[in-house]
Amino acid sequence: MDPRETxxxxxxSIRAHRLRSTLTVIGIVIGIASVVVFxxxxxxxxxxxxxxxxxxxxxxxxxxxxxTDDEGPAGGPGLGQPVFTQHDxxxxxxxxxxxxxxxxxxxxxxxxxxxxxxxxxxQATATTPATFDNDSVVAGRGFRQGAAELVINERxxxxxxxxxxxxxxxxxxxxxxDRETLTVVGIVSGTRGGFLSSFGxxxxxxxxxxxxxxxxxxxxxxLGVDQKAYPQVTVTTAPTAVQSARAxxxxxxxxxxxxxxxxxxxxxxxxxxxxxxxxxxDVIDRITRFVTGIAVIALVVGAIGIANITLVSVxxxxxxxxxxxxxxxxxxxxxxxxxxxxxxxxxxxxxxxVPLGLLVGFGAAVYAEVSFTLPINWIVFSVAMGxxxxxxxxxxxxxxxxxVDPIEALRYE
Amino acid sequence: MTATESTTAEAxxxxxxxxxxxxxxxxxxxxxxxxxxxxxxxxxxxxxxxxSGKSTLLNLIGGLDTPDDGxxxxxxxxxxxxxxxxxxxxxxxxxxxxxxxxxLMPRLTAVENVALPxxxxxxxxxxxxxxxxxxxxxxxxGDRYDHEPAQLSGGQRQRVAIARALAPDPSILLADEPTGxxxxxxxxxxxxxxxxxxNAGNSILLVSHSRRIAExxxxxxxxxxxxxxxxxxxxxxxx
Numbered sequence: 020m021d022p023r024e025t026x027x028x029x030x031x032s033i034r035a036h037r038l039r040s041t042l043t044v045i046g047i048v049i050g051i052a053s054v055v056v057f058x059x060x061x062x063x064x065x066x067x068x069x070x071x072x073x074x075x076x077x078x079x080x081x082x083x084x085x086x087t088d089d090e091g092p093a094g095g096p097g098l099g100q101p102v103f104t105q106h107d108x109x110x111x112x113x114x115x116x117x118x119x120x121x122x123x124x125x126x127x128x129x130x131x132x133x134x135x136x137x138x139x140x141x142q143a144t145a146t147t148p149a150t151f152d153n154d155s156v157v158a159g160r161g162f163r164q165g166a167a168e169l170v171i172n173e174r175x176x177x178x179x180x181x182x183x184x185x186x187x188x189x190x191x192x193x194x195x196x197d198r199e200t201l202t203v204v205g206i207v208s209g210t211r212g213g214f215l216s217s218f219g220x221x222x223x224x225x226x227x228x229x230x231x232x233x234x235x236x237x238x239x240x241x242l243g244v245d246q247k248a249y250p251q252v253t254v255t256t257a258p259t260a261v262q263s264a265r266a267x268x269x270x271x272x273x274x275x276x277x278x279x280x281x282x283x284x285x286x287x288x289x290x291x292x293x294x295x296x297x298x299x300x301d302v303i304d305r306i307t308r309f310v311t312g313i314a315v316i317a318l319v320v321g322a323i324g325i326a327n328i329t330l331v332s333v334x335x336x337x338x339x340x341x342x343x344x345x346x347x348x349x350x351x352x353x354x355x356x357x358x359x360x361x362x363x364x365x366x367x368x369x370x371x372x373v374p375l376g377l378l379v380g381f382g383a384a385v386y387a388e389v390s391f392t393l394p395i396n397w398i399v400f401s402v403a404m405g406x407x408x409x410x411x412x413x414x415x416x417x418x419x420x421x422x423v424d425p426i427e428a429l430r431y432e
Numbered sequence: 433m434t435a436t437e438s439t440t441a442e443a444x445x446x447x448x449x450x451x452x453x454x455x456x457x458x459x460x461x462x463x464x465x466x467x468x469x470x471x472x473x474x475x476x477x478x479x480x481x482x483x484s485g486k487s488t489l490l491n492l493i494g495g496l497d498t499p500d501d502g503x504x505x506x507x508x509x510x511x512x513x514x515x516x517x518x519x520x521x522x523x524x525x526x527x528x529x530x531x532x533x534x535x536l537m538p539r540l541t542a543v544e545n546v547a548l549p550x551x552x553x554x555x556x557x558x559x560x561x562x563x564x565x566x567x568x569x570x571x572x573x574g575d576r577y578d579h580e581p582a583q584l585s586g587g588q589r590q591r592v593a594i595a596r597a598l599a600p601d602p603s604i605l606l607a608d609e610p611t612g613x614x615x616x617x618x619x620x621x622x623x624x625x626x627x628x629x630x631n632a633g634n635s636i637l638l639v640s641h642s643r644r645i646a647e648x649x650x651x652x653x654x655x656x657x658x659x660x661x662x663x664x665x666x667x668x669x670x671x
Contacts, residue, residue: 020551020552020554021551021554021557023557024551024557031539031540032539035539338535339537339538341535342535342536342537342548343537343548343552344496344520344523345494345496345523345529345535346523346524346529346548346549346552346596347520347521347523347524347525347549347552347553347600348520348524348552349516349517349520349521349552350516350517350520351517352520352552425496426491426496426497429531429535
């Protein structure tokens with residue numbers, strides 16, 4: 020049977036019962052729109068969270084000690100131990116694709132003084148000048164290695180009444196009891212290689228050059244000499260070489276000084292921002308799927324509406340089915356007609372529901388102040404769902420229609 | 433004289449030893465070894481009281497039902513051995529049904545109703561609408577193409593139904609009490625139209641319980657309790 024004629028006849032019988040077709044379609048619209056709303060809102064939240072935490076850190080590779088068993092957080096005695104030796108850092112610099120290797124050490128403080136004011140501060144970060152990129156320097160510049168220079172973040176600058184600014188002198192009270200006076204040369208909003216640095220950095224941070232302020236040393240098992248050693252190393256790579264460099268770094272990590280220095284039960288973990296982003300993505304994904312799953316219930320209810328109305332339609336039009344069969348309609352033709360009707364209802368529901376859902380999803384994204392992301396695959400899914408809903412819901416009624424005995428049907432009044 | 437022997441022209445419908453029973457509390461024999469042949473271009477009426485088996489006969493010839501035993505041949509096809517789909521095709525191309533209650537599709541116009549069998553036969557849209565108009569012209573409804581059944585009188589509806597039956601140029605027209613739902617005058621018009629159609633060469637099988645109506649045919653098959661009682665040849669009235 021001509022598909023266009025099938026469409027025409029199906030369309031006509033839908034139009035003949037305008038009100039109930041509309042109500043049925045509304046059921047599907049609600050179902051599909053809810054799926055689209057939750058899916059698009061979830062996708063928007065995910066995209067903007069990842070944008071927040073991913074961003075410029077995409078080509079960072081982090082090396083840090085972690086417990087080998089999965090239980091509990093990666094904390095304990097291993098974390099924070101200075102295990103990455105100068106030798107490790109030099110070896111990492113040799114890895115292909117590596118641009119910079121940023122060691123990070125902790126200098127224990129007790130307080131910071133400026134202009135007669137004292138602010139408590141427990142630690143400063145000792146690192147290298149490559150830590151500062153141009154994007155994150157708000158004022159001044161990065162420090163120079165070997166100079167009595169200090170870089171602070173915006174939060175630290177605001178910690179003093181009247182704010183610290185570039186050129187101010189600051190005295191650090193070290194936990195060892197020593198006092199060091201340095202000049203603030205830069206204020207930054209974040210640093211390269213800071214672990215998820217831009218994600219809500221609310222603590223005061225002081226950055227010192229490793230020379231001369233970082234003095235923690237450990238004996239390098241490879242070289243047998245005392246060297247500076249750091250608890251954490253961040254490697255930045257060429258943007259295209261993240262994965263290959265990571266693989267080589269992992270290979271090196273296994274035989275590094277750090278691995279040998281770590282106590283039993285700890286190992287060096289190599290992570291990229293991508294890993295972290297993936298984990299967060301995974302969590303949001305799961306939540307989105309769960310909520311969208313709930314919305315699918317609405318769609319199921321809509322499907323039952325279609326099944327119901329198509330069944331009513333079959334019963335009502337028993338006589339018409341008999342007539343069509345008498346003039347040559349095969350069981351297949353009959354089935355096709357009713358199935359088309361159900362699919363049309365589902366399809367109309369999808370056509371109306373998808374834009375409606377996107378509109379509401381967009382509204383929700385604006386309200387939640389996240390940028391709106393068009394979840395293309397979910398839209399395709401929703402339209403497919405609408406049509407599939409029509410097929411599934413229409414299948415049984417259409418089958419019933421095809422099984423109508425024409426003799427009985429023609430007698431039906 | 434039996435029906436099978438009477439055929440000179442080629443038979444469009446041939447039933448041989450057809451048996452049909454139903455389970456209705458007990459076994460009801462609707463047709464009991466019935467043989468009947470309808471020649472090309474013939475006009476036959478079937479008469480009998482309710483429950484005599486005439487509806488069953490019509491359903492079997494029309495391909496709506498299958499015999500328990502025996503052969504039903506329509507236009508060269510053996511319907512007893514045909515699949516449901518093959519019977520549907522025979523219904524759409526070889527058979528033209530005319531019902532007592534018209535049985536038009538309520539939401540389709542006259543033209544679309546007439547073209548309906550051609551839809552299932554896979555005709556092209558323009559071709560089938562052209563054909564439908566042509567047949568509507570033939571039954572005298574050239575000015576009612578786009579009317580829906582509700583906008584037509586009973587007689588006009590039955591003419592649309594006849595046009596629909598004629599549209600695929602079937603081997604035989606099966607008319608089941610075609611005047612049962614119209615007044616006497618309109619009924620006369622319908623019978624006149626059927627006579628015209630028969631004169632033009634179409635074979636007709638008419639079912640009626642009214643002798644007055646059945647007498648329009650060339651012969652009357654009397655059926656009772658599932659058996660052919662008598663086949664009577666109608667002498668044309670000289671009036």
